Amino acid sequence: xxxxxxxxxxxxxxxxxxxxxxxxxxxxxxxxxxxxxxxxxxxxxxxxxxxxxxxxxxxxxxxxxxxxxxxxxxxxxxxxxxxxxxxxxxxxxxxxxxxxxxxxxxxxxxxxxxxxxxxxxxxxxxxxxxxxxxxxxxxxxxxxxxxxxxxxxxxxxxxxxxxxxxxxxxxxxxxxxxxxxxxxxxxxxxxxxxxxxxxxxxxxxxxxxxxxxxxxxxxxxxxxxxxxxxxxxxxxxxxxxxxxxxxxxxxxxxxxxxxxxxxxxxxxxxxx
Ligand code: HPA
Numbered sequence: 249x250x251x252x253x254x255x256x257x258x259x260x261x262x263x264x265x266x267x268x269x270x271x272x273x274x275x276x277x278x279x280x281x282x283x284x285x286x287x288x289x290x291x292x293x294x295x296x297x298x299x300x301x302x303x304x305x306x307x308x309x310x311x312x313x314x315x316x317x318x319x320x321x322x323x324x325x326x327x328x329x330x331x332x333x334x335x336x337x338x339x340x341x342x343x344x345x346x347x348x349x350x351x352x353x354x355x356x357x358x359x360x361x362x363x364x365x366x367x368x369x370x371x372x373x374x375x376x377x378x379x380x381x382x383x384x385x386x387x388x389x390x391x392x393x394x395x396x397x398x399x400x401x402x403x404x405x406x407x408x409x410x411x412x413x414x415x416x417x418x419x420x421x422x423x424x425x426x427x428x429x430x431x432x433x434x435x436x437x438x439x440x441x442x443x444x445x446x447x448x449x450x451x452x453x454x455x456x457x458x459x460x461x462x463x464x465x466x467x468x469x470x471x472x473x474x475x476x477x478x479x480x481x482x483x484x485x486x487x488x489x490x491x492x493x494x495x496x497x498x499x500x501x502x503x504x505x506x507x508x509x510x511x512x513x514x515x516x517x518x519x520x
Contacts, residue, residue, distance in 0.1 A: 252394045254300045255343055259350035261298055266291055266315045269352035270324040272520055273473070274513070275344070275464055277329065277360035278495075279502025280480060283513055284325035287316025295328075302340050304328040313344070319517040324348055331460055333438035338388035342467040346397055349471040355520045356468045357513065358477045361498050362458035363440065363485030365450050366430055371484065371501050374512060375428040376416065377408050377477030380462050381454055384434045388463040389470055398470040407469050408477050412519075416476070419515055425508060430455025432479055434462035443487025457485050476516060480505055 249257070263269075276283055284290075295301045295311035304311035311328040326348075330341035348356065364373065393400045413429070420427050433449050435441055437459035441449070449457050456479050468475045482501040483493055502509075 249300065251339060252396070255346045255350065258298050258301055258343065259347045262293060262313060262347065262351060265293060268322050270315060270322045270348070271352060271354050272321050272323045272517060273345070273348040273353040273356040274323060274325040275329050275356065275358050276325060276327055277460060277480070279361055279482070279499045280359050280509060281327045283510060284314035284327045286510065287314060287318050287323060287325065290314055290316040302330055302336050302343065304330055304334070319514060321517055321520065323517065324351060324353065329460060329464070332384060332386065332436050332463065333459055338386045338463045339391055342388040342463050345464050345467040345473070346471065349397060349473060353473055355474045355476065356464070357516055358461045358464055358475060359513075360458050360461045360479050361482040361502055362432060362456040362479035363446070363483055363493070364455075364481040364488065365433075365446055365457055365485050366428070366455040367488070369428055369455070369481050369484070371481055372505050373428050373481040374425070374505065374509065375430050375456055375479040375481060376413050377432045377461070377479060378413065378429050379408060379431050380465060380477075381431060381433040381452060382462045382466070384436045384462060386436070388467050398472055402466075402470040404466070404469050407465055407475055409474055412474065412476060415519055416516055419519060420512060423511065423515060425512055425515070428455070428481070432461060432477060433457050435459060440493045441486050446485040446487050449485070456481060478512065480509060
């Protein structure tokens with residue numbers, strides 16, 4: 249099967265199991281996946297049920313599509329995203345975004361855990377992504393273009409829609425949710441960055457570093473899906489405080505911001 253046939257087959261498989269077409273997609277990052285549990289009338293379809301679908305391997309990431317309603321919208325959430333560092337190609341790990349496009353998704357909310365590069369950030373901060381730097385060394389749009397999804401050379405000038413960000417900032421401020429804003433820089437991982445890499449990231453204009461989100465955002469942009477990105481700053485990036493980094497710390501801080509993160513996603517779904 250070609251990549252395009254696999255995507256269509258998976259979308260048909262999922263379509264046959266849901267009562268309506270989702271208009272909003274959510275991809276939930278490390279420690280943030282339980283937002284999907286709050287959807288009502290949930291239908292959970294594990295990756296392992298879907299023919300020819302890649303499997304998630306990271307601790308803290310359960311692999312499933314979760315369909316359900318929230319804030320009056322029908323939503324599809326990807327619980328347990330696929331990462332480049334797991335060995336998936338960029339084309340494979342963005343299959344869920346193309347599947348979402350075929351299911352009817354018009355807006356995609358991407359969330360992740362990230363290291364803070366900007367000295368004004370603190371662990372536990374939530375950052376709206378304003379733009380990104382693709383430092384992963386790869387790109388999901390490389391390969392034979394599938395014209396049914398969009399153009400060969402997508403424009404990404406306003407990838408993380410400024411108008412939408414402004415609306416969200418206003419409403420978040422009204423609800424007392426403090427939001428940072430900044431540029432997300434993707435490294436392949438799986439090691440955390442070196443202190444020298446983090447200094448470079450700051451010099452080239454990054455505010456946070458992480459190992460995801462950029463591939464999904466690029467594919468969504470190609471498919472004409474609006475993108476919103478939220479980073480949960482779970483730690484200051486390597487070398488900023490001199491402390492060691494750990495996956496446990498990432499999960500602990502993500503757990504601490506749980507309630508604020510949920511309120512923010514609720515607010516976003518209500519506005520979309
Ligand atoms: N670097 C990269 N990815 C991350 C980090 C980090 O410091 N924290 C959480 N995800």
